[in-house]
Amino acid sequence: MSDAAPQLVDDPSTPGRSVPKKKANAPFLAHRNSQAARGAAEAAQQQAGAPQRSLAARILKWSVVALLLAIAGGQFVAGDPIWGYRGKYVKKHYWFPPPQRQFTPAELALYDGTDKTRPIYLSIMGQVYDVTKGRRIYGPGGPYDFFAGRDASRAYVTGCFSKKSGHLTHDVRGLKGEELRALLDWRTFFDIHDDYFQIGKLSLPKVDTSKPPPPPCASPVGAVPA
Ligand code: HEM
Structure with missing residues (x-):
């Protein structure tokens, strides 16, 4: 039997603590060593990823702050x-566009508001818009009912609204640059209107250039877009 004190070794997972280095402690020390090694590896990994993550988080944070300031402002x-x-x-x-369809003039004419069970559509420069929310304006007897169910692009800038004028047509031959710009403004009017939205396109018949x-x-009526 020996009086010599057992040799002490550091407990790898608890700084400042020592444990006797004897055979019985070997599994405990091996386990603690592997724990400490894993902890060190994780810490190193975290340190390497930290600067990148914190930059991204800072950009995101300041973007949110800037957005909130802009909204509040x-x-x-x-x-x-x-x-x-x-x-x-x-x-x-714009974000959730309805399904778009292609119309013939005869199909579009079915949506002029006379059939109350159908929506009301009109076309401008071949783009068809649902203007059902403007039924009071475009429905039968409304102040602009002649625009419904057809493409009357010419009339938007000439102000000739009667059927016999022949201006309820997509034929824009002879219109000046300024008038064509006004026509584009009208199309934008329907594009950005809160209640109207594009529903498709119209297959425009060829203009008879012999006439x-x-x-x-x-x-x-003569006026520019409201
Ligand atoms: C080229 C000439 C003109 C064109 C193409 C035109 C076209 C239109 C269109 C498409 C609308 C309906 C807007 C909507 O859906 O909300 C409208 C509304 C209106 N327009 Fe004109 N317009 C013309 C001239 C005039 C003139 C000269 C006046 C005034 C004397 C006028 C007075 C009005 C009024 C009061 C409304 C609102 C109708 C309502 O909400 O009941 N427009 N116009």
Whole structure:
């Protein structure tokens, strides 16, 4: 029997603690060693990933702060969180477009509002819009019912609204640059209108170029887009 004190070794997982180095402790020390090694590896891994993650988190955080400030500023300054922006990007239908279909003139004519069970569609420059929410305006007897169920692009800028004027047509021959720009403005009007949305396109019949474009009418309403 020996009086010699058992040799002590550091407990790898508890700084400052020592344990006797004897055979019986070997499994315990091996287990502690592997735990400590795993802990060190994880710490090293975390340290390597930390700067990248914290930069991304900071960018995200400041983006959210900037967005909230812009919204609050808009509400405070302009009384509108999106600063009065009313373009296509804030339209529900821009993000969730309804299924688009191709119309013939005869098909489009079915949507002129006379059949109350159907929606009301109109076309401008070959683009068909659902204007059902404007039934009061485009439905039968409404002030602009002649625009429904057809493409009357020419009339939007000439102000010739009677059927016999021949201006309720997509034939825009002879219109000046300024008038064509006004026509584009009307199309934008339907594009960004809160209640209207594009539903498809119209297969426009070929314009008969053997005939002259409709002559100016005697009493055009004459105005530019609202
Ligand atoms: C080229 C000439 C014109 C064209 C193409 C035109 C076209 C239109 C269209 C498409 C609408 C319906 C807008 C909507 O869906 O909300 C509208 C509304 C209106 N327009 Fe015109 N317009 C013209 C001239 C005029 C003129 C000269 C006046 C005034 C004398 C006028 C007065 C109105 C009014 C009051 C409304 C609102 C109708 C309502 O909400 O009941 N328009 N216009």
